[in-house]
Amino acid sequence: MARRRQNSQRWLGRAVLTLAAIPALYLLAALLGSLIPVNRGWQEPDQGVTIYLADNGIHSDLILPAAAAGLDWHPLVPQRDFAAPDPAARWVAFGSGEERVYLETPRWRDIKPKTIWSGLVGGRRVMHVEWVDNPGYAVRAIRLRPEEYRRLWAAIRSDFALDVRGRSQHLTHPGYGPTDAFYRATGKASAIRTCNSWIADRLRLAGVKTSLWPPFVQGLVWRYRETP
Numbered sequence: 001m002a003r004r005r006q007n008s009q010r011w012l013g014r015a016v017l018t019l020a021a022i023p024a025l026y027l028l029a030a031l032l033g034s035l036i037p038v039n040r041g042w043q044e045p046d047q048g049v050t051i052y053l054a055d056n057g058i059h060s061d062l063i064l065p066a067a068a069a070g071l072d073w074h075p076l077v078p079q080r081d082f083a084a085p086d087p088a089a090r091w092v093a094f095g096s097g098e099e100r101v102y103l104e105t106p107r108w109r110d111i112k113p114k115t116i117w118s119g120l121v122g123g124r125r126v127m128h129v130e131w132v133d134n135p136g137y138a139v140r141a142i143r144l145r146p147e148e149y150r151r152l153w154a155a156i157r158s159d160f161a162l163d164v165r166g167r168s169q170h171l172t173h174p175g176y177g178p179t180d181a182f183y184r185a186t187g188k189a190s191a192i193r194t195c196n197s198w199i200a201d202r203l204r205l206a207g208v209k210t211s212l213w214p215p216f217v218q219g220l221v222w223r224y225r226e227t228p
Helices: 002-035 099-104 113-121 146-157 195-206
Strands: 049-055 060-065 091-098 123-132 140-144 180-189
Touching: 049 146, 060 123, 060 146, 060 195, 091 099, 091 113, 091 180, 091 195, 099 113, 099 123, 099 180, 113 123, 140 146, 146 195
Parallel strands: none
Antiparallel strands: 049 060, 049 140, 060 091, 091 123, 123 180
16 A cells, blocks of 8 residues: 555656646747747848837737738728728738637736636637727837738738638627727637747748747847837
């Protein structure tokens, strides 16, 4: 009996150590992924199309011109999908994340265990879009060459799940306010494919220097110049 009890305690100790090691390994991978650059030869040009990165301390958004370099967001995310956007808004913010986390947590205090679980293990991804009057709230700015901007535009657009007519699929959700809305997206989001790593992947596809894998916002935005 004593030997059996010792074996049980030994297995329990190993299980506890294993569970404790998972978040530690995740944080270590996040640190390394945030420090390792991709497209390391890229340099910001003196002229081009300026985009912005917004950061609320946990989540980041890409803010792009509504129309630039011959590309226009109006057909994909028409203002009729939004409650009361400014018709003169000249910017559009894009974020991407797990459906339950986005739709069921308009405020941080609304987070529940099942929401956290969905965000960790993975669920359907949605696009969060907002028409923006002024991107002055953004923390970082990135100037792109026209060809880089076009690649970024195409990378973001490709993540929208389209219907049989090639139109974006607006979700019947009130959004967080009168200027934002949600759309169906392709793929899934999880603790590996976070909202911040999604932006890093889009910048990588555009040819812009970014972090290899930044699941946290701090590992993404530090590479870019602060907005004035």
